[in-house]
Amino acid sequence: MAREHAVIFEQDLRIPTDAFTLEGFQNWVDSDDFPETGRIDFLAGDVEVEMSPEDLYTHAVVKTAIAARLSNLIVDEDRGEVYIDRTRLVSPKAGLSVEPDVVVVLWESFETGRVRYAKSSVEGRSSAIHGAPDVIVEIISQGSVRKDTEALPARYAQAGVPELWLADARGDELRFSIQTLRDGRYVAIEPDGEGWLQSPRLGGSFRLLRHPARLGHVRYVLRHRP
Numbered sequence: 001m002a003r004e005h006a007v008i009f010e011q012d013l014r015i016p017t018d019a020f021t022l023e024g025f026q027n028w029v030d031s032d033d034f035p036e037t038g039r040i041d042f043l044a045g046d047v048e049v050e051m052s053p054e055d056l057y058t059h060a061v062v063k064t065a066i067a068a069r070l071s072n073l074i075v076d077e078d079r080g081e082v083y084i085d086r087t088r089l090v091s092p093k094a095g096l097s098v099e100p101d102v103v104v105v106l107w108e109s110f111e112t113g114r115v116r117y118a119k120s121s122v123e124g125r126s127s128a129i130h131g132a133p134d135v136i137v138e139i140i141s142q143g144s145v146r147k148d149t150e151a152l153p154a155r156y157a158q159a160g161v162p163e164l165w166l167a168d169a170r171g172d173e174l175r176f177s178i179q180t181l182r183d184g185r186y187v188a189i190e191p192d193g194e195g196w197l198q199s200p201r202l203g204g205s206f207r208l209l210r211h212p213a214r215l216g217h218v219r220y221v222l223r224h225r226p
Contacts, residue, residue: 013038013049020045022090025097029088030127042153044095050144057218058169059139064221066167066208067102068139073202073224080106082132088128089136090118092161097128098152102137102165104202109134132160134201138173140168153186154155163201167208169220176208196225 013035018024025042028034039050054060063084071082083103090097109115115131138158140148149166156164164186170173177195179186189197196205204226213219 013051015047015049019047022092022095024099026090026128029097039097039099041147041152042095042097043147043155048144048151050141052143053218054215055107061140061218062139062167062169062208062220063101063137066139068137068166069222069224070102070104070137070202074104074106078107080104083129085176089133090128090130091132091155091158092130093112093157094159096155096159098155100136101139102135103129103133103134104135104137105129106201130193132162134161135163135165135199136161137165137167140166157181163199169210174208174210174220176206178206186218 009020014033016024016028016033019042020030023043034040035051038049040050041048054063067082069083074080074082077172081104085104086099088097089103089104090098105115109131113131115129115133118128118130138148138152148188153164153166160181162181164179164181166175166179176197178189178199180189180200181187189199191197192205194207195206198205204224206225207223209221209223211219211221
C-alpha cells in the first residue's frame, strides 16, 4: 500500500500522516525519508518545521560561542557531555522530540538513568537522547520566536529539564537569561549588579557579551565566573 503524506509548502517537504504521533514521528526520524537539513521538531502532536539556514550573525556564531565555552567547562573538566547540531532530545512524558541548539548532560544524569541514549536502527549508533538533560540552550530565531520563548520552554519544563538558557542576539540589545525549574515552571535568575547570572545546575555565574570584531563583524563571548 502506498504511504500517505501531508505536504508542507516549504521546499515541498513531505510529512507522513503518521508523524503526528510521537511514535510515528520517531519512525520517520529513523527512516531514510527524514531530511538531513533544517530543524524539524515534534511538540505534543504539532510538527514544527524550520528549513531556512541559521542566520550567521545572530544565531550560528552565538551558538558556537556558548557551546565552545560550555565544552571547555564540562567536557575538558570531565563533568559530562555537550552536544550541538542534530542532537535529538526525546521525552515521551512531554510529548517531545526536538533538536535543541545546545544540550548539556552531566555524568550523574547518565549514571542515575535520568538520561539515556536511544538505540539507532544502525548497529553501534545512537539516534537520540531520552530523558531530561541538565541544561538546554536555545538561540532565538526570527522565524521561531513563539516556539523558542513559549512552546519549547513549556515542554522542556514538562520533561523535567532543570535549567534553560535563552539567548537573543537579533536586536541592538543582546539578551541572555538563565531560567531554573521550580514547581513545574521556569523562573528567571536575577542578575547581580554586574550582570552575572548564576547557574544552579552547572555552578558559578555566566555572562554573554558581544564585542566589535575585525571587518565589521561581531564577536560573542560566554564568560564564566566560579
